[in-house]
Amino acid sequence: MTSRVYQTAGIIIKRHKFGEADRLLTLFTADFGKVRAIAKGAMRPGSKLGGNVELLTHSQLMLARGRNLDIVTQAQAIDIFLPIRDSLELMSCGFYLSELVDTFTEENVEDREMFDLFLNTLRELAEAGEGERILRYFELRLLNHLGYRPQLGKCANCSRLLLPEVNYFSPAQGGVLCRECGYPDMGARTISVNALKVLRFWLRSDFATASRVKLSIELTTEIKSLMREHIRYILEKQLKSIEWMDTLADGGHLNGDMAADQL
Amino acid sequence: MNPDFLTTARPISRLIQELNKLPGIGPKTAQRLAYHLLQAPPERSRDLADAVLGIKENLKLCTICLNITDTDPCGLCADETRDVTKVCVVEEPIDILPLERTRKFRGLYHVLHGVISPSDGIKPEDLRIRELLERLNRTGITEVILATNPNVEGEATSMYIQRLISPLGIRVTRLARGLPFGGDLEYADDVTLSRALEGRQEM
Numbered sequence: 154m155t156s157r158v159y160q161t162a163g164i165i166i167k168r169h170k171f172g173e174a175d176r177l178l179t180l181f182t183a184d185f186g187k188v189r190a191i192a193k194g195a196m197r198p199g200s201k202l203g204g205n206v207e208l209l210t211h212s213q214l215m216l217a218r219g220r221n222l223d224i225v226t227q228a229q230a231i232d233i234f235l236p237i238r239d240s241l242e243l244m245s246c247g248f249y250l251s252e253l254v255d256t257f258t259e260e261n262v263e264d265r266e267m268f269d270l271f272l273n274t275l276r277e278l279a280e281a282g283e284g285e286r287i288l289r290y291f292e293l294r295l296l297n298h299l300g301y302r303p304q305l306g307k308c309a310n311c312s313r314l315l316l317p318e319v320n321y322f323s324p325a326q327g328g329v330l331c332r333e334c335g336y337p338d339m340g341a342r343t344i345s346v347n348a349l350k351v352l353r354f355w356l357r358s359d360f361a362t363a364s365r366v367k368l369s370i371e372l373t374t375e376i377k378s379l380m381r382e383h384i385r386y387i388l389e390k391q392l393k394s395i396e397w398m399d400t401l402a403d404g405g406h407l408n409g410d411m412a413a414d415q416l
Numbered sequence: 417m418n419p420d421f422l423t424t425a426r427p428i429s430r431l432i433q434e435l436n437k438l439p440g441i442g443p444k445t446a447q448r449l450a451y452h453l454l455q456a457p458p459e460r461s462r463d464l465a466d467a468v469l470g471i472k473e474n475l476k477l478c479t480i481c482l483n484i485t486d487t488d489p490c491g492l493c494a495d496e497t498r499d500v501t502k503v504c505v506v507e508e509p510i511d512i513l514p515l516e517r518t519r520k521f522r523g524l525y526h527v528l529h530g531v532i533s534p535s536d537g538i539k540p541e542d543l544r545i546r547e548l549l550e551r552l553n554r555t556g557i558t559e560v561i562l563a564t565n566p567n568v569e570g571e572a573t574s575m576y577i578q579r580l581i582s583p584l585g586i587r588v589t590r591l592a593r594g595l596p597f598g599g600d601l602e603y604a605d606d607v608t609l610s611r612a613l614e615g616r617q618e619m
């Protein structure tokens with residue numbers, strides 16, 4: 154172990170109440186990967202840390218190594234992504250992104266590429282003002298980076314080149330199946346030619362290029378459920394924030410129920 | 417095993433352990449309190465025990481505002497001098513106290529008993545939002561003041577509730593977010609300062 158105090162930039166991906174006024178933070182840092190640290194007194198009004206260690210803030214942090222958990226001694230926000238905070242939809246995308254990063258990463262494993270991808274995604278989200286496409290692109294890049302890239306060129310079972318027709322997608326086989334292999338596979342679902350094209354295109358494009366794709370509503374829904382199934386298969390669980398995003402997309406079903414009650 | 421067990425009589429160490437579970441009470445404070453109670457007259461222990469049990473046995477939620485109360489409706493809802501057209505929405509019963517201390521608000525309250533927190537799996541159905549909407553439909557409330565905490569979950573909850581209420585044609589306001597009194601610009605975070613600028617007022 155080198156110095157007791159260290160500095161790094163990080164994004165706050167999770168925070169819990171800890172004791173009276175402290176917060177237990179999970180940070181995704183540029184230089185040390187995922188780190189857990191205590192922000193003392195962060196919940197008191199007028200705390201210097203307070204808003205600088207709020208969820209989804211990109212901050213310059215100074216941390217001191219503790220016996221068990223590190224301690225945040227200073228924090229200065231670099232980017233607060235205000236547009237994300239001002240929109241319920243974007244904030245929900247943010248909740249999902251942070252849960253995704255938290256679930257897919259291990260503590261204290263440095264991963265600069267992942268940090269940059271995450272940071273760029275948040276910037277993009279704040280600028281674009283629209284989430285779905287950005288989330289899907291992020292999911293694909295995340296899987297790609299962590300070694301879960303779905304096989305999209307050849308059939309994941311028989312390795313034949315895929316024809317430009319409706320094929321099948323199987324999370325268990327880790328990619329697209331041709332018609333013959335996919336049809337009898339109960340765990341596989343259909344994937345349209347366009348969806349396949351978009352995924353292939355995203356895999357080889359950067360943010361700017363990827364954002365040129367305009368998706369129809371049908372295509373957005375298809376890619377969303379496809380990615381969701383794939384991620385769920387890998388994690389063997391559904392992320393908690395998904396349910397909330399669905400509630401929102403429904404226009405808040407609490408309202409619907411209320412209207413029905415009054416009939 | 418905790419070495420104190422060998423030197424401390426079991427009833428005392430049990431009390432210390434229990435006190436230690438309370439917020440803000442560390443092992444030393446717990447010890448001091450335990451020994452204090454040991455030397456104090458027995459009535460004091462009995463009163464304390466009664467009071468502790470009393471909060472579990474005699475308290476319920478007010479059927480109107482869902483605040484914790486021993487009478488139903490609660491003292492605030494039963495108070496006829498209060499402005500029944502305004503309702504202030506708070507996260508927890510404890511949030512009512514600081515608002516009441518200001519003596520600036522004479523309306524009624526509604527306690528949500530939590531905030532939406534997608535990453536903890538807390539959904540709108542887990543809060544008392546439905547009760548709020550029913551209340552708005554039933555009574556002549558003309559303004560809803562959202563006073564959830566100024567953090568991401570609080571903001572999300574407020575925005576969500578605002579979305580549900582706006583079709584009802586009721587005015588929805590949010591507590592201003594800005595600089596704390598006695599604070600220092602130098603130490604203000606960017607969100608607070610941005611909000612303070614947005615919400616600046618004519619002098």
